[in-house]
Amino acid sequence: MISVLFFAKYREQLGTAKICIESSELGAENLTVAELKAHLSQRGDLWATVLNAENTLCAVNQDIADSAKLLSDGDEVAFYPPVTGG
Amino acid sequence: MISVLFFAKYREQLGTAKICIESSELGAENLTVAELKAHLSQRGDLWATVLNAENTLCAVNQDIADSAKLLSDGDEVAFYPPVTGG
Amino acid sequence: MHSLVQVSADDFDVGAECDALRAHSRRSGAIAQFVGVMRDSNQGDDVLTMELEHYPGMTERRISEIIERAAARWPLFAATVIHRVGVLLPQDQIVFVGVSAGHRHDAFQACEFIMDFLKTEAPFWKKERTPSGERWVDARDTDQQALARWQLEL
Protein backbone atom coordinates (compact mmCIF):
# COMPACT_ATOMS: atom_id res chain seq x y z
CA MET A 1 0.00 0.00 0.00
CA ILE A 2 1.14 3.53 -0.80
CA SER A 3 -0.13 6.60 1.08
CA VAL A 4 -0.56 9.78 -0.94
CA LEU A 5 -0.89 13.12 0.88
CA PHE A 6 -2.05 16.47 -0.47
CA PHE A 7 -1.43 19.82 1.18
CA ALA A 8 -2.76 23.37 1.18
CA LYS A 9 -4.43 24.47 -2.09
CA TYR A 10 -4.19 20.96 -3.55
CA ARG A 11 -5.82 19.41 -0.50
CA GLU A 12 -8.70 21.84 -0.90
CA GLN A 13 -8.99 21.46 -4.69
CA LEU A 14 -9.02 17.65 -4.58
CA GLY A 15 -11.15 17.56 -1.43
CA THR A 16 -8.83 15.08 0.27
CA ALA A 17 -5.78 15.18 2.51
CA LYS A 18 -4.79 11.52 2.15
CA ILE A 19 -5.58 8.53 0.00
CA CYS A 20 -4.28 4.97 0.32
CA ILE A 21 -3.69 2.89 -2.77
CA GLU A 22 -3.27 -0.87 -2.63
CA SER A 23 -0.34 -2.23 -4.61
CA SER A 24 -2.72 -4.51 -6.49
CA GLU A 25 -4.64 -1.48 -7.76
CA LEU A 26 -1.47 0.08 -9.20
CA GLY A 27 -0.91 -2.91 -11.51
CA ALA A 28 2.90 -2.84 -11.25
CA GLU A 29 5.29 -3.59 -8.38
CA ASN A 30 7.75 -0.70 -8.52
CA LEU A 31 6.10 2.41 -9.89
CA THR A 32 7.93 5.69 -10.37
CA VAL A 33 6.46 8.97 -9.12
CA ALA A 34 5.67 9.82 -12.77
CA GLU A 35 3.72 6.58 -13.12
CA LEU A 36 1.85 7.23 -9.88
CA LYS A 37 0.92 10.67 -11.22
CA ALA A 38 -0.36 9.11 -14.45
CA HIS A 39 -2.39 6.59 -12.47
CA LEU A 40 -3.95 9.26 -10.24
CA SER A 41 -4.60 11.57 -13.20
CA GLN A 42 -7.19 9.03 -14.41
CA ARG A 43 -9.37 10.19 -11.52
CA GLY A 44 -10.36 13.29 -13.49
CA ASP A 45 -9.25 16.56 -15.06
CA LEU A 46 -8.77 18.29 -11.72
CA TRP A 47 -6.39 15.55 -10.57
CA ALA A 48 -4.49 15.66 -13.85
CA THR A 49 -4.16 19.44 -13.62
CA VAL A 50 -2.94 19.47 -10.01
CA LEU A 51 -0.51 16.57 -10.41
CA ASN A 52 0.99 17.76 -13.68
CA ALA A 53 1.25 21.48 -12.86
CA GLU A 54 4.79 22.68 -13.56
CA ASN A 55 5.42 23.83 -9.99
CA THR A 56 3.86 20.85 -8.16
CA LEU A 57 6.39 19.49 -5.68
CA CYS A 58 6.70 15.91 -4.55
CA ALA A 59 8.18 14.28 -1.45
CA VAL A 60 8.66 10.56 -0.85
CA ASN A 61 8.98 9.50 2.76
CA GLN A 62 9.35 13.20 3.65
CA ASP A 63 12.34 13.77 1.35
CA ILE A 64 12.02 15.90 -1.78
CA ALA A 65 11.79 13.57 -4.80
CA ASP A 66 11.64 13.94 -8.59
CA SER A 67 9.44 12.10 -11.07
CA ALA A 68 11.97 9.35 -11.68
CA LYS A 69 11.96 8.29 -8.02
CA LEU A 70 11.01 4.61 -7.67
CA LEU A 71 8.32 3.84 -5.10
CA SER A 72 8.11 0.83 -2.78
CA ASP A 73 5.26 -0.69 -0.86
CA GLY A 74 4.65 1.30 2.33
CA ASP A 75 5.98 4.59 0.96
CA GLU A 76 4.43 7.94 1.90
CA VAL A 77 4.15 10.20 -1.14
CA ALA A 78 3.15 13.87 -0.87
CA PHE A 79 2.17 16.38 -3.54
CA TYR A 80 2.11 20.07 -2.69
CA PRO A 81 2.35 23.59 -4.14
CA PRO A 82 5.41 25.83 -3.66
CA VAL A 83 5.94 26.55 0.04
CA THR A 84 5.16 29.93 1.64
CA GLY A 85 6.27 29.73 5.27
CA GLY A 86 8.61 31.94 7.26
CA MET B 1 38.91 77.91 28.16
CA ILE B 2 39.29 74.54 26.43
CA SER B 3 38.46 71.23 28.15
CA VAL B 4 40.62 68.26 27.26
CA LEU B 5 39.37 64.75 28.07
CA PHE B 6 41.32 61.49 28.14
CA PHE B 7 39.79 58.03 28.07
CA ALA B 8 40.63 54.42 28.90
CA LYS B 9 44.35 53.54 28.70
CA TYR B 10 45.31 57.20 28.12
CA ARG B 11 43.33 58.35 31.16
CA GLU B 12 45.23 55.80 33.27
CA GLN B 13 48.64 56.54 31.74
CA LEU B 14 48.33 60.31 32.18
CA GLY B 15 46.60 59.96 35.54
CA THR B 16 43.87 62.42 34.57
CA ALA B 17 40.45 62.26 32.95
CA LYS B 18 40.06 65.98 32.27
CA ILE B 19 42.14 69.14 32.22
CA CYS B 20 41.01 72.71 31.59
CA ILE B 21 43.30 75.12 29.78
CA GLU B 22 42.76 78.86 29.85
CA SER B 23 43.01 80.58 26.49
CA SER B 24 45.67 82.91 27.90
CA GLU B 25 47.88 79.90 28.69
CA LEU B 26 47.70 78.69 25.07
CA GLY B 27 49.23 81.88 23.73
CA ALA B 28 47.17 82.01 20.54
CA GLU B 29 43.46 82.60 19.88
CA ASN B 30 42.59 79.88 17.40
CA LEU B 31 44.75 76.84 17.87
CA THR B 32 44.51 73.72 15.73
CA VAL B 33 44.33 70.26 17.29
CA ALA B 34 47.94 69.75 16.17
CA GLU B 35 49.01 72.91 18.04
CA LEU B 36 47.11 71.82 21.13
CA LYS B 37 48.92 68.46 20.98
CA ALA B 38 52.29 70.27 20.71
CA HIS B 39 51.39 72.48 23.66
CA LEU B 40 50.35 69.51 25.84
CA SER B 41 53.40 67.49 24.77
CA GLN B 42 55.55 69.97 26.70
CA ARG B 43 54.13 68.42 29.86
CA GLY B 44 56.51 65.48 29.53
CA ASP B 45 57.56 62.43 27.52
CA LEU B 46 54.50 60.39 28.50
CA TRP B 47 52.20 63.15 27.23
CA ALA B 48 54.14 63.46 23.99
CA THR B 49 54.01 59.70 23.45
CA VAL B 50 50.27 59.38 24.12
CA LEU B 51 49.27 62.42 22.06
CA ASN B 52 51.47 61.65 19.07
CA ALA B 53 50.85 57.90 18.89
CA GLU B 54 49.82 56.97 15.36
CA ASN B 55 46.47 55.50 16.38
CA THR B 56 45.44 58.18 18.90
CA LEU B 57 41.98 59.43 18.00
CA CYS B 58 40.62 62.91 18.60
CA ALA B 59 37.11 64.31 18.94
CA VAL B 60 36.14 67.96 19.14
CA ASN B 61 32.75 68.68 20.70
CA GLN B 62 32.03 64.95 20.45
CA ASP B 63 32.62 64.76 16.69
CA ILE B 64 35.63 62.93 15.27
CA ALA B 65 38.25 65.52 14.26
CA ASP B 66 41.65 65.53 12.54
CA SER B 67 44.78 67.49 13.46
CA ALA B 68 43.92 70.43 11.22
CA LYS B 69 40.67 71.12 13.08
CA LEU B 70 40.59 74.70 14.42
CA LEU B 71 39.61 75.05 18.08
CA SER B 72 37.50 77.80 19.64
CA ASP B 73 37.11 78.97 23.21
CA GLY B 74 34.72 76.65 25.06
CA ASP B 75 35.48 73.60 22.92
CA GLU B 76 35.61 70.10 24.40
CA VAL B 77 38.53 68.11 22.99
CA ALA B 78 39.01 64.39 23.65
CA PHE B 79 41.96 62.10 22.99
CA TYR B 80 41.47 58.34 23.11
CA PRO B 81 42.84 55.00 21.89
CA PRO B 82 41.07 52.89 19.21
CA VAL B 83 37.63 51.84 20.44
CA THR B 84 36.79 48.29 21.56
CA GLY B 85 33.08 48.20 22.33
CA GLY B 86 30.34 45.93 21.03
CA MET C 1 26.60 22.16 18.06
CA HIS C 2 23.33 22.36 19.98
CA SER C 3 20.20 22.66 17.86
CA LEU C 4 16.51 23.01 18.60
CA VAL C 5 13.64 22.79 16.10
CA GLN C 6 10.07 23.43 17.19
CA VAL C 7 6.92 23.59 15.08
CA SER C 8 3.84 24.36 17.10
CA ALA C 9 0.75 26.52 17.45
CA ASP C 10 2.21 28.09 20.60
CA ASP C 11 3.75 31.54 20.63
CA PHE C 12 7.43 31.79 21.58
CA ASP C 13 9.41 33.99 23.96
CA VAL C 14 12.29 35.67 22.12
CA GLY C 15 14.01 36.61 25.39
CA ALA C 16 13.92 33.03 26.68
CA GLU C 17 15.22 31.67 23.37
CA CYS C 18 18.04 34.19 23.37
CA ASP C 19 18.92 33.23 26.96
CA ALA C 20 19.02 29.56 25.94
CA LEU C 21 21.35 30.34 23.03
CA ARG C 22 23.53 32.36 25.39
CA ALA C 23 23.75 29.41 27.81
CA HIS C 24 25.16 27.27 24.96
CA SER C 25 27.71 29.90 24.01
CA ARG C 26 30.22 30.58 26.76
CA ARG C 27 32.95 30.84 24.15
CA SER C 28 30.87 32.33 21.39
CA GLY C 29 29.97 35.96 21.99
CA ALA C 30 27.80 36.54 18.93
CA ILE C 31 24.09 35.76 18.64
CA ALA C 32 22.18 36.71 15.48
CA GLN C 33 18.41 36.38 15.47
CA PHE C 34 15.54 36.82 13.06
CA VAL C 35 11.88 37.19 13.96
CA GLY C 36 9.24 37.06 11.22
CA VAL C 37 6.10 39.00 12.08
CA MET C 38 2.65 38.82 10.50
CA ARG C 39 1.83 41.89 8.42
CA ASP C 40 -1.59 43.51 8.48
CA SER C 41 -1.68 43.80 4.67
CA ASN C 42 -0.47 41.98 1.56
CA GLN C 43 -0.71 42.94 -2.11
CA GLY C 44 -2.79 45.99 -1.23
CA ASP C 45 -5.40 44.15 0.85
CA ASP C 46 -5.95 44.12 4.59
CA VAL C 47 -5.19 40.73 6.08
CA LEU C 48 -7.44 39.88 9.03
CA THR C 49 -6.05 36.46 9.94
CA MET C 50 -3.59 34.01 8.50
CA GLU C 51 -3.66 30.23 8.80
CA LEU C 52 -0.45 28.25 8.54
CA GLU C 53 -0.61 24.64 7.38
CA HIS C 54 2.42 22.34 7.39
CA TYR C 55 3.50 18.77 6.72
CA PRO C 56 4.09 17.35 10.22
CA GLY C 57 7.28 15.33 10.41
CA MET C 58 8.71 16.50 7.12
CA THR C 59 8.78 20.12 8.33
CA GLU C 60 11.01 19.29 11.30
CA ARG C 61 13.24 17.07 9.14
CA ARG C 62 13.78 19.73 6.48
CA ILE C 63 14.52 22.43 9.05
CA SER C 64 17.01 20.19 10.87
CA GLU C 65 18.67 19.45 7.56
CA ILE C 66 18.93 23.19 6.74
CA ILE C 67 20.55 23.81 10.15
CA GLU C 68 23.05 21.01 9.46
CA ARG C 69 23.98 22.61 6.13
CA ALA C 70 24.53 25.96 7.89
CA ALA C 71 26.65 24.30 10.59
CA ALA C 72 28.79 22.63 7.91
CA ARG C 73 29.44 26.02 6.31
CA TRP C 74 30.04 28.24 9.36
CA PRO C 75 31.39 27.28 12.81
CA LEU C 76 28.29 27.52 15.00
CA PHE C 77 27.74 26.88 18.71
CA ALA C 78 23.95 26.62 18.70
CA ALA C 79 20.95 27.17 16.46
CA THR C 80 17.24 27.44 17.24
CA VAL C 81 14.37 27.48 14.76
CA ILE C 82 10.78 27.89 15.92
CA HIS C 83 7.89 28.12 13.48
CA ARG C 84 4.25 28.57 14.38
CA VAL C 85 1.30 26.91 12.66
CA GLY C 86 -2.45 27.45 12.97
CA VAL C 87 -4.33 30.75 13.00
CA LEU C 88 -2.33 33.97 13.52
CA LEU C 89 -3.28 37.62 13.81
CA PRO C 90 -1.47 40.73 12.53
CA GLN C 91 1.70 41.50 14.52
CA ASP C 92 1.88 37.92 15.79
CA GLN C 93 5.30 36.31 15.71
CA ILE C 94 5.55 33.65 12.99
CA VAL C 95 9.12 32.40 12.98
CA PHE C 96 12.28 32.65 15.11
CA VAL C 97 15.77 31.80 13.88
CA GLY C 98 18.63 32.26 16.33
CA VAL C 99 22.26 31.34 15.83
CA SER C 100 25.30 31.69 18.08
CA ALA C 101 28.82 31.67 16.69
CA GLY C 102 32.34 32.76 17.54
CA HIS C 103 32.29 35.61 15.03
CA ARG C 104 29.41 37.94 14.37
CA HIS C 105 29.65 37.75 10.58
CA ASP C 106 29.31 33.94 10.74
CA ALA C 107 26.28 34.31 13.02
CA PHE C 108 24.61 36.81 10.65
CA GLN C 109 25.37 34.71 7.58
CA ALA C 110 24.15 31.43 9.09
CA CYS C 111 20.96 33.07 10.41
CA GLU C 112 20.07 34.55 7.03
CA PHE C 113 21.03 31.30 5.23
CA ILE C 114 18.64 29.31 7.45
CA MET C 115 15.82 31.82 6.85
CA ASP C 116 16.36 31.83 3.09
CA PHE C 117 16.24 28.03 2.83
CA LEU C 118 13.36 27.72 5.30
CA LYS C 119 11.39 30.09 3.06
CA THR C 120 11.89 27.90 -0.02
CA GLU C 121 12.22 24.34 1.31
CA ALA C 122 10.26 23.90 4.56
CA PRO C 123 6.73 22.65 3.83
CA PHE C 124 4.58 25.46 5.23
CA TRP C 125 1.68 27.13 3.44
CA LYS C 126 -0.08 30.37 4.32
CA LYS C 127 -3.73 31.10 3.75
CA GLU C 128 -4.89 34.67 4.27
CA ARG C 129 -8.34 35.86 5.23
CA THR C 130 -9.05 39.31 3.76
CA PRO C 131 -12.29 41.35 3.82
CA SER C 132 -13.08 39.86 0.37
CA GLY C 133 -12.47 36.23 1.30
CA GLU C 134 -9.77 33.63 1.78
CA ARG C 135 -6.78 33.01 -0.50
CA TRP C 136 -3.63 30.91 -0.50
CA VAL C 137 -0.48 33.01 -0.54
CA ASP C 138 1.59 32.56 -3.71
CA ALA C 139 5.30 31.75 -3.48
CA ARG C 140 7.47 34.74 -4.34
CA ASP C 141 10.21 34.81 -6.97
CA THR C 142 12.32 37.00 -4.66
CA ASP C 143 12.57 34.10 -2.20
CA GLN C 144 13.97 31.84 -4.92
CA GLN C 145 16.33 34.62 -6.01
CA ALA C 146 17.61 35.02 -2.44
CA LEU C 147 19.15 31.55 -2.67
CA ALA C 148 21.52 32.63 -5.45
CA ARG C 149 23.60 34.55 -2.91
CA TRP C 150 24.61 31.36 -1.13
CA GLN C 151 26.16 29.87 -4.24
CA LEU C 152 28.26 32.99 -4.82
CA GLU C 153 29.32 34.16 -1.40
CA LEU C 154 31.44 32.41 1.16
Place this chain on the structure above:
Amino acid sequence: MHSLVQVSADDFDVGAECDALRAHSRRSGAIAQFVGVMRDSNQGDDVLTMELEHYPGMTERRISEIIERAAARWPLFAATVIHRVGVLLPQDQIVFVGVSAGHRHDAFQACEFIMDFLKTEAPFWKKERTPSGERWVDARDTDQQALARWQLEL
Protein backbone atom coordinates in the same frame (compact mmCIF):
# COMPACT_ATOMS: atom_id res chain seq x y z
CA MET D 1 11.65 55.61 11.38
CA HIS D 2 11.58 55.06 15.13
CA SER D 3 14.96 54.80 16.83
CA LEU D 4 16.11 54.15 20.38
CA VAL D 5 19.66 54.46 21.71
CA GLN D 6 20.47 53.50 25.29
CA VAL D 7 23.84 53.38 27.04
CA SER D 8 23.60 52.23 30.61
CA ALA D 9 24.91 49.89 33.28
CA ASP D 10 21.54 48.11 33.35
CA ASP D 11 20.97 44.76 31.69
CA PHE D 12 18.39 44.63 28.89
CA ASP D 13 15.47 42.33 28.09
CA VAL D 14 15.77 41.01 24.53
CA GLY D 15 12.16 39.85 24.50
CA ALA D 16 10.85 43.28 25.53
CA GLU D 17 13.06 45.02 22.95
CA CYS D 18 11.83 42.67 20.24
CA ASP D 19 8.21 43.34 21.28
CA ALA D 20 8.84 47.09 21.05
CA LEU D 21 10.32 46.73 17.55
CA ARG D 22 7.31 44.62 16.58
CA ALA D 23 4.94 47.33 17.81
CA HIS D 24 6.62 49.80 15.43
CA SER D 25 6.38 47.41 12.50
CA ARG D 26 2.78 46.63 11.56
CA ARG D 27 3.76 46.76 7.90
CA SER D 28 7.27 45.45 8.24
CA GLY D 29 7.38 41.73 9.00
CA ALA D 30 11.15 41.33 9.38
CA ILE D 31 13.15 41.91 12.56
CA ALA D 32 16.88 41.16 12.63
CA GLN D 33 18.69 41.28 15.97
CA PHE D 34 22.20 40.90 17.27
CA VAL D 35 23.20 40.26 20.86
CA GLY D 36 26.85 40.49 21.87
CA VAL D 37 27.73 38.31 24.84
CA MET D 38 30.77 38.47 27.13
CA ARG D 39 33.16 35.58 26.57
CA ASP D 40 34.85 33.76 29.43
CA SER D 41 38.23 33.83 27.66
CA ASN D 42 40.27 36.00 25.31
CA GLN D 43 43.64 35.40 23.68
CA GLY D 44 44.05 32.17 25.62
CA ASP D 45 43.40 33.65 29.07
CA ASP D 46 40.40 33.28 31.33
CA VAL D 47 38.52 36.54 31.71
CA LEU D 48 36.99 36.98 35.15
CA THR D 49 35.32 40.37 34.71
CA MET D 50 35.25 43.08 32.10
CA GLU D 51 34.80 46.80 32.65
CA LEU D 52 33.38 48.97 29.91
CA GLU D 53 34.25 52.66 29.84
CA HIS D 54 32.65 55.10 27.41
CA TYR D 55 32.50 58.78 26.49
CA PRO D 56 29.09 59.91 27.77
CA GLY D 57 27.27 62.07 25.26
CA MET D 58 29.52 61.28 22.34
CA THR D 59 28.64 57.58 22.52
CA GLU D 60 24.93 58.23 22.07
CA ARG D 61 25.62 60.77 19.29
CA ARG D 62 27.80 58.42 17.30
CA ILE D 63 25.38 55.52 17.61
CA SER D 64 22.46 57.74 16.52
CA GLU D 65 24.52 58.87 13.57
CA ILE D 66 25.32 55.25 12.59
CA ILE D 67 21.59 54.40 12.74
CA GLU D 68 20.84 57.39 10.48
CA ARG D 69 23.39 56.18 7.95
CA ALA D 70 21.79 52.71 7.99
CA ALA D 71 18.30 54.21 7.58
CA ALA D 72 19.51 56.25 4.59
CA ARG D 73 20.79 53.09 2.93
CA TRP D 74 17.96 50.61 3.65
CA PRO D 75 14.26 51.31 4.21
CA LEU D 76 13.83 50.69 7.95
CA PHE D 77 10.82 50.95 10.24
CA ALA D 78 12.64 50.98 13.57
CA ALA D 79 16.08 50.48 15.08
CA THR D 80 17.20 49.93 18.66
CA VAL D 81 20.75 49.97 19.99
CA ILE D 82 21.48 49.24 23.65
CA HIS D 83 25.03 49.08 24.99
CA ARG D 84 26.02 48.35 28.55
CA VAL D 85 28.85 49.99 30.47
CA GLY D 86 30.43 49.22 33.84
CA VAL D 87 31.48 45.83 35.18
CA LEU D 88 30.26 42.71 33.37
CA LEU D 89 30.66 38.98 34.01
CA PRO D 90 31.10 36.13 31.52
CA GLN D 91 27.88 35.35 29.61
CA ASP D 92 26.47 38.80 30.41
CA GLN D 93 24.79 40.58 27.52
CA ILE D 94 26.90 43.51 26.26
CA VAL D 95 25.12 44.95 23.25
CA PHE D 96 21.75 44.68 21.50
CA VAL D 97 21.09 45.83 17.94
CA GLY D 98 17.58 45.30 16.57
CA VAL D 99 16.23 46.49 13.23
CA SER D 100 12.82 46.08 11.61
CA ALA D 101 12.33 46.45 7.88
CA GLY D 102 9.96 45.48 5.10
CA HIS D 103 12.34 42.89 3.69
CA ARG D 104 14.43 40.47 5.66
CA HIS D 105 17.62 41.04 3.67
CA ASP D 106 17.43 44.78 4.40
CA ALA D 107 16.92 44.03 8.11
CA PHE D 108 19.93 41.69 8.21
CA GLN D 109 22.15 44.11 6.28
CA ALA D 110 21.23 47.14 8.37
CA CYS D 111 21.70 45.21 11.63
CA GLU D 112 25.18 44.02 10.66
CA PHE D 113 26.11 47.46 9.27
CA ILE D 114 25.20 49.10 12.60
CA MET D 115 27.22 46.50 14.55
CA ASP D 116 30.25 46.89 12.27
CA PHE D 117 30.32 50.67 12.63
CA LEU D 118 29.52 50.59 16.34
CA LYS D 119 32.58 48.35 16.77
CA THR D 120 34.89 50.85 15.08
CA GLU D 121 33.36 54.28 15.78
CA ALA D 122 31.45 54.28 19.06
CA PRO D 123 33.70 55.40 21.95
CA PHE D 124 33.68 52.33 24.21
CA TRP D 125 36.74 50.70 25.74
CA LYS D 126 37.01 47.30 27.38
CA LYS D 127 39.30 46.42 30.24
CA GLU D 128 39.62 42.76 31.17
CA ARG D 129 40.49 41.29 34.52
CA THR D 130 42.33 37.98 34.11
CA PRO D 131 43.97 35.77 36.79
CA SER D 132 47.29 37.53 35.98
CA GLY D 133 45.95 41.09 36.21
CA GLU D 134 44.09 43.79 34.34
CA ARG D 135 44.60 44.77 30.70
CA TRP D 136 42.96 47.04 28.15
CA VAL D 137 41.60 45.12 25.17
CA ASP D 138 43.33 45.98 21.89
CA ALA D 139 41.30 46.99 18.86
CA ARG D 140 41.16 44.23 16.24
CA ASP D 141 42.16 44.56 12.60
CA THR D 142 39.26 42.28 11.64
CA ASP D 143 36.82 44.93 12.87
CA GLN D 144 38.38 47.51 10.56
CA GLN D 145 38.37 45.00 7.72
CA ALA D 146 34.65 44.31 8.25
CA LEU D 147 33.91 47.88 7.13
CA ALA D 148 35.26 47.20 3.64
CA ARG D 149 32.14 45.15 2.85
CA TRP D 150 29.91 48.24 3.10
CA GLN D 151 31.80 50.11 0.44
CA LEU D 152 31.49 47.17 -1.98
CA GLU D 153 28.03 45.75 -1.39
CA LEU D 154 24.68 47.34 -1.89
